[in-house]
Amino acid sequence: MNKTTQTYPIGSVQDFLLQIGRVVIAGNVELAVFRTSDGAIYALENRSPHPKGGPLAEGIVSGHFLYDPLYDWKIDLRTGEVQAPDQGIVMTYPVSLVGDIVTVSL
Ligand code: FES
Numbered sequence: 326m327n328k329t330t331q332t333y334p335i336g337s338v339q340d341f342l343l344q345i346g347r348v349v350i351a352g353n354v355e356l357a358v359f360r361t362s363d364g365a366i367y368a369l370e371n372r373s374p375h376p377k378g379g380p381l382a383e384g385i386v387s388g389h390f391l392y393d394p395l396y397d398w399k400i401d402l403r404t405g406e407v408q409a410p411d412q413g414i415v416m417t418y419p420v421s422l423v424g425d426i427v428t429v430s431l
Contacts, residue, residue, distance in 0.1 A: 332421075332430045341366060341427065346382035346391075352431050356418065357382035359402055361389055366420045367402040368429045374413030381415065 333351040341347055341360040348371055349356045357371035357380065367389075373379045375396045384391040384400070390408070391400040399408040405415035419430045 330430050332428050334423075334426050334428050335368075336427055338366075338422065338425045338427060344386040346384060346386070348380070348382045349429075351418075351429050354418075354431055356429065357384075358420075358427075358429075359386050359391065361386060361402065363389075365389070366422075366427055368418040368420050369400075369402065369405055370416040370418075372415070373398070374407060374415055 331352060335349045335351055341358055343360050343362055347358045349358050355371040356368045358368045360366045369381060371380050371382050373381055379395050384393045389402045391402055398411050400415055405417040407413035421428050
């Protein structure tokens with residue numbers, strides 16, 4: 326069965342405060358959405374790949390990295406890759422702007 330991509334509007338740009346994670350539900354996926362200081366917006370699955378899990382939206386944003394204070398992990402918001410020496414990957418989803426409406430494709 327083919328999975329088709331769906332695009333969901335998730336709010337306007339102003340809804341996403343700079344460097345503050347926001348939880349958004351799109352389809353049946355819970356996302357952690359971040360707007361970095363350069364204005365870029367990233368959507369990741371709101372679940373840490375750490376074996377103990379946990380929500381990513383509460384992480385601390387610096388540049389295009391997310392610092393997870395719970396496990397002291399660093400995650401690249403652009404790729405979802407956990408940075409060495411830790412290992413893991415977070416699902417990331419493409420974000421677009423239509424006017425000032427933010428959309429995410431799942
Ligand atoms: S589990 Fe919450 S920021 Fe990492």
